[in-house]
Amino acid sequence: MLFVFVFGVSLGLFSKSASIAAYNPATGFAQSSQVTGLFSPSTLALAIFPDVDTSAFPVDAATALTVPAVQRGIQIFSSVGSRLPLKATDADGNDVDLPFLNHTEGPITPAKRTSGIIQDLIFHNASLIQVVRDADGYVSAFAHVPAHLWSLDANGNILVNGKKASSDDVVYVPSIMPAGFLEVARDSVRQYRNIVRTINNRTAAPEPVVIVAETEDVAPTDEEIDQALASLANALQSERGGIVYQPKGLEIKGFGATDSANALMLEARNALRVDISNFLGISADMLDGSGGGNSQVYANSVDSRNELSELSLKTWTEPLADRLSQDDCTPPGIKISVDYSLFDAFVSAKGNTESPVIPNV
Template sequence: MGFLDWLGLSTQRSSTILQSTSVGVLSQYAAPSDLGTIVISDALGVQLQNLPMGRGEAMSIPSVAKAQHLLTSTIARFPLRAMDETGALATQPTWLYRSNGDVSPYARMVATVDDLMFHGRSLWLTTRGASGQILEAEWVPIDLWRVQDGEFFIEGRKTPLQRDEMILHSVPLWDGLLSVGASNLRGAKDVERAWQGRARNPIPVMVLKVTDDSNLTQEEVDQYVQEWSTARRAEGGAVGMLPAGLEMEVHGEVSPDLMLQGRNAVKTDVANYTNVPTTLLDGSLSEASLTYTTKEGERNLFYDLCLPYWIDPIMQRLSQDDCVPRGTRVRFDMYDVYAPTPSPTGPLEED
């Protein structure tokens, strides 16, 4: 029985809690509904685009999903190793490479990196032995714990967590993509809606103008507008017929390049926030910054300059004396990344 089971927050219980409210995108990582954000915006008069966005809505932005997939899948596949001054320990702490529940160490790390990317923090609960050594470490969904007056509380328990019951991961000076990039993420959603609306209505904005002496009622005007709007969205809507007394004026024609540039700008923004090379998000560089790069160069850039921002805080936190004995450090085993001949089955792992 793990610590979450003891608290009544097992995998089944957590799933029940998370699915008790519709969140649009149902997943074990889904944040609460954005309805609260809208209410706060209306009540306090704060602009909605400056308030944090929910994770589910952010993941509906393709470039955000691509960055999350790159970071989580890459980092989680590297096993954790405890090391001293001579190298890897002959006997590894079991909590680094196994778990007693349904959540594997791989899934635990995926969820941890996901939390760090979107929220800037992630919490593990620990089960310890008689001498204080960690026996098990379990990830806690972000919406099942909170900080109040400097103490950590978890749902289902009235007393705060003790320091030896938890491991808090954080990225220094990073408040999470949902907070830092709130305005840009909402702008990305606007860009998505704009090109989708243009796809449904490829004909530029138009005005129907009455040129004769007919006095149309408001009901007749609304009927003309509705019929034209419906016809434009239909197959073959590029061709229509105007009755006598009506003329069509076309306004607001937008160049298709503007949509492409807008979507590419979103990828660049997300890449900058997440420290991922823009080209890995399938975005193109501006003409002023074009340089010749190879796929190998992009790969080295990702491993050498991108990943350390996310993996170093995890390794440093797990190397603290409350996680491993003094003189021991924890590192991701990335040998196969730099080995001339990587193992075809990946690094050796215990079970």
């Protein structure tokens, strides 16, 4: 039977259940998208509950991605994880041909599908896929359902666009973690944004407080004081600086912009990068965004690559393979796994005299 695929899943499924979502055939994405920016959940919470402490609320993905360390971590996991193919084997270890594991049709590529699932597992601790089943009830195609389109009710039922979805149409993919990044890292994300806000304010006004003090018993007139304050305000706000006349008996000096205070902000910013790396389960060095070209850095980068594979990446790539291995998705005895052979990196025991095998993934 010929199917036309939109968003990587057969239109037959969508025509059967209009409750799933309205998809744009040109892009494969849902026509309604999650609001971000001014009307993001984090912003709306402050507007709706101005007198309520919202620090215990999770942040939204759009807010979290404004933190460079978060953006970098998501980019690494998404880019690498989406290029690792899935494979199927039987109980004897023989390969089984299941084309749907690494194939989609239409604008949503297999890499885009996988990256969306990985991002949901990181941010929300779970993902949802929409499936097409064959005559025996096993999955023959699947697509990622964006996180903002679905939820769980109090009874654990899956709701898509607010309506209960059938287990024949969707498959819930849980993470192995107890909670998602948007929940557990909410304080670190907000702290980083507060620090950035302070840095932006310091850029606009390097001296947070300016003190105008009387140093002599000269008693300047009110007009002189007002003119001095006006000139000072204009100079501080001028893009090119300015000249201020300081009347006799008055001393103008900044307060609060000490080197120690500025250093503290920079130290806190770096410390938050380490916190973010711990929440994401990735080495802080990989989130640094800087690097060198010497042999020691090169060797360390290879070690980091192996560490990324074993201690970080598999946290987010294995849940989908494990879920598709369940008997409600594939026949008993079939094991779905992630093929990491493209990611292998080996370094010679002699040191850096031989090139490591680092394919372009």
